[in-house]
Amino acid sequence: MSMGDEVRYRVRGGNRLQGTVFVQGAKNAVLPMIGASLMASKGRTVLRNVPIIEDVRRAVELARAIGAKAELHEAERTLVIDASTLSSPVLPADIASRFRGSFLFVPALLHRLGEAVIEGVGGCNLGSRNLDFHYNGFKRMGATVTEHVADNGDGLIHIKAGDLRGATLYCDTPSHTGTENLIMAAALAQGTTLIKNCALEPEVLDNIEILQRMGAQIKGGGTGFITVEGVDELHAVEHTVMPDRIDAGVFVMAAAITGGEMGLVGASLEHLGVAADKLEQMGVEFHQEGAVLQVRRDRPLRPINVITDEYPGFATDLQSPIMALSCLADGPSYIYERIFDGRFKLAEELTKMGASIEVDGNRAKVNGSTPLRGAEVVAHDLRTGSALVLAGLAASDETVITSAYYLDRGHAHIAERLSMMGADITREAA
Ligand SMILES: CC(=O)N[C@H]1[C@@H](OP(=O)(O)OP(=O)(O)OC[C@H]2O[C@@H](n3ccc(=O)[nH]c3=O)[C@H](O)[C@@H]2O)O[C@H](CO)[C@@H](O)[C@@H]1O
Ligand SMILES: C=C(OP(=O)(O)O)C(=O)O
Structure with a gap:
């Protein structure tokens, strides 16, 4: 993908996200x-x-x-x-x-x-x-x-x-x-x-x-x-067009990874399927108030066991984001990817940021909690891109995400929407 390396995102972590975000169409x-x-x-x-x-x-x-x-x-x-x-x-x-x-x-x-x-x-x-x-x-x-x-x-x-x-x-x-x-x-x-x-x-x-x-x-x-x-x-x-449940899931996790609080306009708890229950087990609180899903996380993140599956199982497109989140959970998390046989390229990128992840075929063990630090990392695909944004939001110093055309394939105005809630993130296109 030739345009791949031209787009970069820079994230400076540490800010707690707070505010209202509009979930995009799916x-x-x-x-x-x-x-x-x-x-x-x-x-x-x-x-x-x-x-x-x-x-x-x-x-x-x-x-x-x-x-x-x-x-x-x-x-x-x-x-x-x-x-x-x-x-x-x-x-x-x-x-x-x-x-x-x-x-x-x-x-x-x-x-x-x-x-x-x-x-x-x-x-x-x-x-x-x-x-x-x-x-x-x-x-x-x-x-x-x-x-x-x-x-x-x-x-x-x-x-x-x-x-x-x-x-x-x-x-x-x-x-x-x-x-x-x-x-x-x-x-x-x-x-x-x-x-x-x-x-x-x-x-x-x-x-x-x-x-x-x-x-x-x-x-x-x-x-x-x-x-x-x-x-x-x-x-x-x-x-x-219905709201994008994967976009919603990524913003829920942005609130979770920064210990923040967010109102997601258009998000549906039901559409998150098992992902909502897993995030709840990790310590996220949800309140559906009509068209707005209110989320917050103010307790320590607990480790998790995730098995991706067809809907209403845990969406494979949220597997990379939850891998990033589980790096900060207090103990080992286990992730079993059942839908795709090559969806763990994120692990090596998170490792550059200080994570400890063992991959064995379609199974991964994330040894949390490890503090994350900024690094230059590659978005190998769309969801690796969103996961690295999440990691960057929680990391010390600056994270630079290259090959970020992939992120733009699936998320609209992600830097603007996160910035409005207090994140320090910019998009650069050569
Ligand atoms: C544009 C779009 O909607 N993309 C989504 C769609 O992709 P997509 O529709 O490509 O995913 P599928 O549900 O078809 O694929 C699931 C699994 O079935 C296998 N398979 C699929 C079709 C086929 O003819 N033969 C076969 O073996 C695939 O290799 C894969 O292992 O669903 C995926 C799984 O929820 C999501 O990650 C993608 O975001
Ligand atoms: C795999 C994905 O999309 P696509 O099927 O369009 O490649 C995705 O949305 O994560």
């Missing part, structure tokens, strides 16, 4: 919604509460690259998409390989143009990230999937839709984007589709909601079995 909800909006052959889709993050900027570029009109009104946090002019089935590598959500454009291309050409798929490098559940599902519905080598030697994948027909589909494990892509493929297919072992994440449900408002016939959202009755067309609608 990255993992808006990306499939942009994919859904491309399925409407006429009209303009209006998405509200859109997070102003790099992944959304890439999605806008990609929508334009395939012929749609897309305007991101940053001050209004509103995205307007007119997909009536969709014209190219090619997802070009220079944009598509910079974010994972690019693959959520595939169902729209299959339905609208009869084919999709995938030159690259991005996303954080977290070990192996396969797409077989998606490809197998598309094939069961009648698509053909072939791999080619382009003239420049790079591999590309060509999916030809034919007439997509309803079928019985499944995910081997409840894949988040897999469930979304199969629902979108089924929404405009002929006949009925049953999808087994579906993901239950709130973002999947928010995406089902927009699709239903567009005219899709979907039943069973929030259960392991989803049935989709294909319809002939979907129409453009207006929809407000």
Whole structure:
């Protein structure tokens, strides 16, 4: 990722955070919604509460690259998409390989143009990230999937839709984007589709909601079995993106790691799933007051045992942040990463800051409590980035986080939002 090293964050730790913060719209909800909006052959889709993050900027570029009109009104946090002019089935590598959500454009291309050409798929490098559940599902519905080598030697994948027909589909494990892509493929297919072992994440449900408002016939959202009755067309609608539970979780932990107190506007305790219970066990107090989640931590941090799992289990995207927090807990914490097989690169960065962490495959033991000190550290991926910001907030001296484009992929205005609560953090872009 070439832009990676150009962005840096500098954090000077030690300040207790206090105040009110606005939780952004959810990255993992808006990306499939942009994919859904491309399925409407006429009209303009209006998405509200859109997070102003790099992944959304890439999605806008990609929508334009395939012929749609897309305007991101940053001050209004509103995205307007007119997909009536969709014209190219090619997802070009220079944009598509910079974010994972690019693959959520595939169902729209299959339905609208009869084919999709995938030159690259991005996303954080977290070990192996396969797409077989998606490809197998598309094939069961009648698509053909072939791999080619382009003239420049790079591999590309060509999916030809034919007439997509309803079928019985499944995910081997409840894949988040897999469930979304199969629902979108089924929404405009002929006949009925049953999808087994579906993901239950709130973002999947928010995406089902927009699709239903567009005219899709979907039943069973929030259960392991989803049935989709294909319809002939979907129409453009207006929809407000749900709040980002991972962004909320990071701010809860910013309050926790600094011994602070915060009101999070838009955060939902329910959406935090087991993460809320784990943070409570560590010593965080929560009070949901309508749309505001009040949090504080004024007792010593206790160690924790975390097992990442699909929703409502402990979200893997909060695993790195809680690893940073557990460095300051009073005793050993145990973390078992079950979703991705390469999501512990953070450990070596935290070690540079004085942490003591033993990694063994997908398990890590964090030997707390060790005082953290500022260092120059690398954001290997988005959540490593947010975890290092947290560590920096609690560390002595200055922490410099390089390769921080990743952080901007998923968090909007993070330096400004933390500064408003008393943090000393600045963003530098070369
Ligand atoms: C844009 C988006 O929404 N990203 C989220 C989404 O990623 P994403 O949708 O890519 O994650 P999945 O739920 O698909 O992946 C979970 C696991 O299933 C495996 N798998 C997945 C699909 C497949 O076809 N074959 C296969 O083997 C993956 O390698 C991984 O080990 O869910 C992840 C897990 O909650 C989050 O960390 C990401 O932030
Ligand atoms: C892994 C993540 O995102 P993506 O799937 O977009 O790479 C993430 O949000 O932490």
